[in-house]
Amino acid sequence: MTGHHQTLALLLFSGFVAVTLAITTWVSRNRRGSAEEFYAGGRLFSPLENGFAIAGDYVSAASFLGVTGLIALYGYDGMLYVVGFFVAWLLVLFLVAELVRNCGRFTLADVVVARMSERPVRIAAGTSSVTVSVLYLVAQMVGAGSLVALLLGGTSAAARAWTVVGVGALMVIYVSLGGMRATTWIQIVKAVLLLSGTVALTVLVLLRFHGDLDRLLLTAAERSGHGDGFLAPGLKYGGDWTARLDFISLGLALVLGTAGLPHILSRFYTVPTARAARRSVLWSIGLIGGFYLMTIVLGFSAAAIVGPEAVRGSNVAGNTAVPLLALDLGGGADSTGGTVLFAVVAAVAFATILAVVAGITLASSASVAHDLYASLRRSHAKPRSEVTVARVASVGIGVVAIALGLLARDLNVAFLVGLAFAVAASANLPVLLYSLFWRGFTTRGAVWSVYGGLVPALVLVVLSPVVSGGPESLFPGVDFQYFPLQNPGIVSIPLGFLAGWLGTVTSAEVPDEAKHAETEVRSLTGAGAV
C-alpha cells in the first residue's frame, strides 16, 4: 500500500472525526442534563432516523470486513454467518421491540423490575448487561487496532496500541459530552456512509460482470480452487463433529442474542411510541437485509476478482478482502480511482468501528449508573446526579475497554463477537421473555435466570480451547480445557431458561397478580408508557 492511500485515508478519517466531534459539540450546546436526554435522546427521534441508527449500531466492522473476508476465503460458509445476523431481527420485531418500548424507561432492568423486588433483579440485570457490552466493546477495539494498523500500512505494535487508545478516547468524548443524541446522529451518519459505500462497490461489481450474477459465482468458484464446493457449505465448518456442533452453537447464539443486546434495546427508547419502535425496526430490517445481501455479492466478487490467495496473503483472516476489491474495482493499485476507492473503504471501516463503540459505551454506562450505582448506593440518587454518574461511568468503561483491548489484541474478533451474542442470549433473553410473558415469574426466578445463563457461559469459555490447551489459545502453555466448543451457546442458553424456571417453581414468593396485569396491559397497549 503506497503513501497515497495512507494520506488520503488519513484525510478522510480526520474528516469523519471532525464531523462527529462537531455533531457532539453542537448537540451538547443545548443539552439540559436530564436523564431522558442523556439516555434516550429526549425520545423524539423519528422511525426513519432510528431505523438508520439501529442499522448503524448493529452492523459492525465484523460484518463489513470480517464476513466478506470469510465469504472470499470459504465461500458459502461465510454466508451462514450473515443469515444468522439477519434472521435474528424477526425475534426482535415480534417479541421485544414494542413491548420493551412500552414497559421500560432506559435499560433492560427497567422492564424486569416492574414486577419484581427491585434491588437484586436490577443488580443482576445490570451486571449481565455490562458484561455483554464489555465483551462486545473489546471485540470492536481489537478489530479497530488490527484493521486500522493494517489499512494504514503500519503493523507495528505501537501503531495498534495508539489506535486502540485513540478509538477509546473518541468514544468517551462522544458519549460523555453528547449522550444519546450525539451517539444517534453519529450512527445515522455512519449508516449512510456505510450503505452508500457498499452500494457503490456493488454497482461497480455488477457493471464489471454486466449484471450476470451466475457468471460471478462461477468465476469465484473457479478461482477459489475448490470448484463447486466453494458454493456449498462445508469448507470451514465441515470438519469433525466438534466443529459442526460449534457452528450450530454459534448459529443459535446469533439468532437469539440480538434481542438481548443492551445497546440494541436502548435504541427503542429513543422514539416516542411503540408504533414508532416497530416502524424503526422495519426500516432497520430493510436496511440491514439490503446491506447483508450486498456483502454476499462483495464477498463472492472478492474471490472472483482479487482471488483467495491474494486476500489471504494480505490478511490471514481475510479482513482486507473488501479494501483489496475496492482497489481493483477503482482501476488497480497505481490509478487514482483505485487509491480513492481504497481510502474511502478504509475510512468507512473506521467510521463503522467508532460508531459501534460509541453506542455500546452509552448502553453500558446507562446500566452502570441507572441499575448498578442506583441500587448499590443506599440513599436515592437524584436524576441529575445519575447523569453525572453515567458520564463518569463512560470514562471508566472506556479505560477498561482500552486496557482489555490491548491485552486481548491477539484474540479472534469473530470469536469475541460470537461470545458476546452467546452471553446476551443466555443471560438477558430468558429473563426478558419470562417477565414479559410468564404470569408466575418471581424475583428468585429472575435472579436465577440471569446468573444461571451468565455464569455457565463465562465458565464454559474459560474451560474451552480458546483459553487453554491448544496452540492458538490465550494461554498455550497450560491445559485446563474440559469443554470442546468455542461457543458456549448451545449449553448456556438452555441453562438460562432452565434456571429461570427452576428458581420460579422453588420460590415461596407468590407472584403479584396485579403487577403482572400491569406489565401485560402496559406492554400491549402502551398505557402509562414514558
Added chain:
Amino acid sequence: MRYDDPWYDALASGWGETDGVGAPATGGGPDGRGAKEEGVPAAGDIYLEVQRSAAFQEVRSRYRRFVVPGVLLFLTWYVGYVVTATTAPGVMARPVAGAVNVAMLAGLGQFLTTFVLAWAYARHARLRRDRAALELRWDTQELTRSARGGTS
C-alpha cells in the same frame, strides 16, 4: 386537556426539561423506577380490571395468535437450515440451475422469509391491533387518573 390524545401525552413527557421532577401523569416517580410505586391498590385494581376486560383479551389473543406461530415457524426454518448445512452439506450442494444450488436457494430463502414475515407482522399489527390498543391505552389512562383523584 392534553390527555385527549394519548400520543401527544407520550410525546410531551419526552421533552425532559424537568426530568420527571414534575412527574408525568401516568408514568413513574422522579427516580425513574416509578412503575413499581404505581402499585397503589387503586391503580393495581384498574390494571387487573383492564386485563380481564373482553377488549384487552381480544387484543392479546390477536397478538399471540400471530406471534406464537410466527416465531415457531421462523425458528424451525432457521435451525433446520443451519443443522442441514452443517450435517448434510451433500444435500445442500445439489445443483439447481447454473451456479445456483440448493444451499444458495435456502440462504436467499431465509432472507425472503424474513422480509415477508416482517411485512406481514407490521400489516397485522396495523390493521388488527393498533386501533384497539390505542383505545385501551386511552381508557386505562383515564381510569388511572380518576383513581388518583383527578389530575395535576
